[in-house]
Amino acid sequence: MENRTDDGWVTTRFVVLGFGTAGYACADSLIQAGAEHLVVLDDRDTEALREKAQILETLGATITLGPGSTAELPKDVDVVVTSPGVPPHAPLLAQAAERDVPIWSEIELAWRLRDPANAAPWLCITGTNGKTTTVQMLTAILQAAGHRAVAAGNVGLPLLEVVMDPEPYDVIAVELSSYQLHFTHSMSAHSAAVLNIAPDHVDWHGSLEAYAQDKGRIYENCQVACVYNVADPATEHLVEEADVIEGCRAIGFTLGTPGLSMLGLVDDLLVDRAFVEQRATSALELASLSDITPPAPHNVANALAAAALARAFGVPATAIRDGLRGFRPDKHRIAHVAEVAGVNYVDDSKATNPHAAQASLLAYEHVVWIAGGQAKGATFDELVIAARQRLRAVVLLGQDKDVIAEALQRHAPDVPRIVVESTDTGAMEIVVGEAAKLAQVGDTVLLAPGCASWDMFANYGARGDAFAEAVRSLSN
Known part of the structure; x- marks a missing residue:
């Protein structure tokens, strides 16, 4: 079954495990491809799932919902889609x-x-942090170059919807999570990037090593460029271990001066020493730091990774500049909320692990840090050591606030900290009020929790919205 014109789709017996957004998309796409033997299983049984089940059952699928539905694999099955x-x-x-x-x-x-007649190339991105921003930057650059491009996968449109679109795209910018990569075997990206590797989702993968290996799957069968982070040797190691198409190149990105086959910075310019003929002796100017919003170090790194993938696809320097200049990050990603009494308030609620929070903290000189939530088993010692010279004070909330407090006590005992015990809907207003008391003119009050939000909020977006609302109340 190499493609959707193969008769194998009709005769193959499929089981789709899970009937959420992804599972429904998989089942629906298989039916469109002609699959006549399709079973969908999910232990949940809700009215919304039953409504979706009715739609697919009229098209010939068998849907089984409710406790125990996924306990046993059917006898007659050729492929499981999870x-x-x-x-x-x-x-x-x-x-x-x-x-x-x-x-x-x-x-x-x-x-x-x-x-197969109109298969758009995939430019793929993974990493612990920065995936969504980098994919969106890349999409903006590709569109600035005149390509019909779209962001898909773990962000933007569902990838199945994109590949089934009757009007083909020129190129697809694909965000991939470690979950998605684990059972991905035959993908052959045009070019791919691993932005960084830090502890996350270890409970799902079983170990940090297994998590990193799944991230590294993105490089397998890569055709043109494997883009890695010079500052993160683990990403380069994954390139070295990958089985790629002959001629595929390793391309680094760095916040320092780039070496051969790298993109990096020279003064305030983003430059390319990888995709220029005279790269041994010269570099091509792509953009300036002023073209990136905000120009925080980790966001500049995202821009360099996006530029590397775009250059691998043949995008000219002018489109790199224009795409970055017009791009604005999504809400809750190092987003400036307001300036109140000479203090800047920044919402980075998307920083849901210590690695992401550390990147945010290092972007500001003096910070009152708001942190806490569900730590997912993570530790904060490395973060505190890296950022302690920038911390004016810390305000903690949420389920695992003590984990962060203990790291602060070990490595930054002199940094003032306030612990907010409240977990009700007004907790964020208390947190912001305490942070405002601790901040000095010129400081940044930064919501970069380093934790998941589900202990107190529906998601990181709701947490960021609560922060912004509290800041507005403060300014009023």
């Missing part, structure tokens, strides 16, 4: 592995469903 949230040790997936039944991610399915 949703990204289902861990590899789930009983049904373990049974499939024991029986040597192929397990595909939604990404694997999307790759196989591409129209």
Whole structure:
């Protein structure tokens, strides 16, 4: 079954595990491809799922919902397509592995469903932090170059929807999570980047090493360029270990002066020493720091990675500049909320792990740091050591606030800290009020929690909105 014109789609017996957004998209796409033997399983049973089930059942699928539905793999099955949230040790997936039944991610399915006559190249991005911003930067650059391009995968449009679109794209910027990559086997990206590797989702993968290996799958069968982070040797190691198409190049990005086959900075300019003929002796100017909003170091690194992938695809320097100049990050990503009494308030609620929070903290000289939530087993010692000279004070909230407080006590005991015990809807207003008391003129009050939000908020967006609302109340 190399593509969707193959008769194998009709005769193959598929099981789709999970009936959320991804599972529904997988099942719907398989039906469009002609699959006549399709079973969908999910332990949940809600009115919304039953409504979706009715739609697919009229098209010939068999949907089984409710507790125990995913406990046992059906006898007659050729391929299992799994949703990204289902861990590899789930009983049904373990049974499939024991029986040597192929397990595909939604990404694997999307790759196989591409129209071979109009298959757009994939420029793929993963990493612990920065994926979404980098994919969106890349999309803006590609569109500035005149390409019909779209962001897809873990952000933007569902990748299955994109590859099934009757009007083909010129190129697709694909964000991939470690979950999605784990069961992706045959993808061959035009070019790919791993932005960074830091502890995250270890409970799902089983170990940091396994997590990194799944990130590294993005480089397998890569065709033109494997882009890595010079400041993160783990990403270069993943390139070295990858089995790529002959002629594929390793391309680094750095916040320092670039070496050969790298993109980097010279003074306030982003430059290319990888995709120019005279790269041994010269570099091509792509953009300036003033073209990047905001020009925080980790955001500049994102821009360099996006530029490297765009250059690998043949995008001219002018489009790099124009794309970056017109790009603005999504809400809750180092977003300036307001200046009140000479203090800047910045919402980086998307910083849901210590690595992301550390990058935010290092972007500002004097910070009153708002942190806390669900730490997901992470530790904060490295972050505190790196950022302690910048910390004016810290305000803590949420389920695992003590984990951060203990790291502060070990490594920055002189930094003032306030612990807010309240967990109700008004907690953020108390937090912002305490931060305002601690801040001095010229300081930044930074919401970069380093933790997930689910202990107190519906998601990181709701947390960021609560922060912004509290800041507005403060200014009033």
